[in-house]
Amino acid sequence: MCQRRYVDDILKRFAMDECKAVVSPVDMSTRLVPSDAATKVNAPFREANPQEEHWVAVKRIFRYLQGTKTHGICFKPGNKIDFRGYSDADWAGDLADRKSTSGYTFMLMGAPVSWGSKKQSSVSLSTSEAEYIALSLAIQEGKWIHRLLCEILAAANETGPELMIREDNQSCIKMTKNPVNHGRAKHIDIKYHHIRDEVKRGEVKLEYCETSLMLADIMTKALPGPRHMDLTTALGIHACSH
Incomplete structure (x- = not known):
């Protein structure tokens, strides 16, 4: 089960289709504002008023998708x-x-x-x-x-x-x-x-x-x-x- 086409569409929509890939979706050193202080897997999606650091965190997820878009669930x-x-x-x-x-x-x-x-x-x-x-x-x-x-x-x-x-x-x-x-x-x-x-x-x-x-x-x-x-x-x- 693979969604490469869907990932490609998302990356193009946000002008991230040529971004450099990373091996993990969250940077271990990331610390968000007090309302989202810890490095949580769902932190970028819980912020009602996103700041620059949140956009950086979301771009990291895009970069992770870039490197794993050919990956899928294999039974x-x-x-x-x-x-x-x-x-x-x-x-x-x-x-x-x-x-x-x-x-x-x-x-x-x-x-x-x-x-x-x-x-x-x-x-x-x-x-x-x-x-x-x-x-x-x-x-x-x-x-x-x-x-x-x-x-x-x-x-x-x-x-x-x-x-x-x-x-x-x-x-x-x-x-x-x-x-x-x-x-x-x-x-x-x-x-x-x-x-x-x-x-x-x-x-x-x-x-x-x-x-x-x-x-x-x-x-x-x-x-x-x-x-x-x-x-x-x-x-x-x-x-x-x-």
Whole structure:
């Protein structure tokens, strides 16, 4: 799945069709005005009154598109349905209000079919809490995709895969499985504790994932060029042959 023609049209519309390519969409050294203080993946789009620094940030995205316009989402063939999710969060990444950012991605046959990045509505007091809130968002999205996938497979008399979500914070995983030891979680809004019920009923399975292998990391913050390229490759984004 590639959108080279669409990218070419956008670059021409903004007179950026001859710009020099870069390897990542956000410069790690970028610091926007206080209302958008941190280097967030969605920062250029949340500013109602953009300044010069915001235009520079958007032009960087154009330059990234210039270098990746031949890239697309590539699915891998296989006899077994490969479906899994990844959930991640930064911690207090917004320098203005110290709120964290949730990120998730769901992979099907080696390529992303759903992904999201959302600023959390409250300040998290620990990395575990930020990850726990992010996991709630990922489970909500994952259950919808999983249900749809199972219905499609049922029509072909096939059994759907389990809903497996990978998480790189072991304390977060423990919070979902041991509600008795709730010292770190008792202050967390009750709306997020549906996670425990989902895990207890076996509707969602959590698996520990090393941070270096966490694909949703790309959804939570700006990354160095090499790390960004490693993750896009792992996400199944490659140069298209056509």
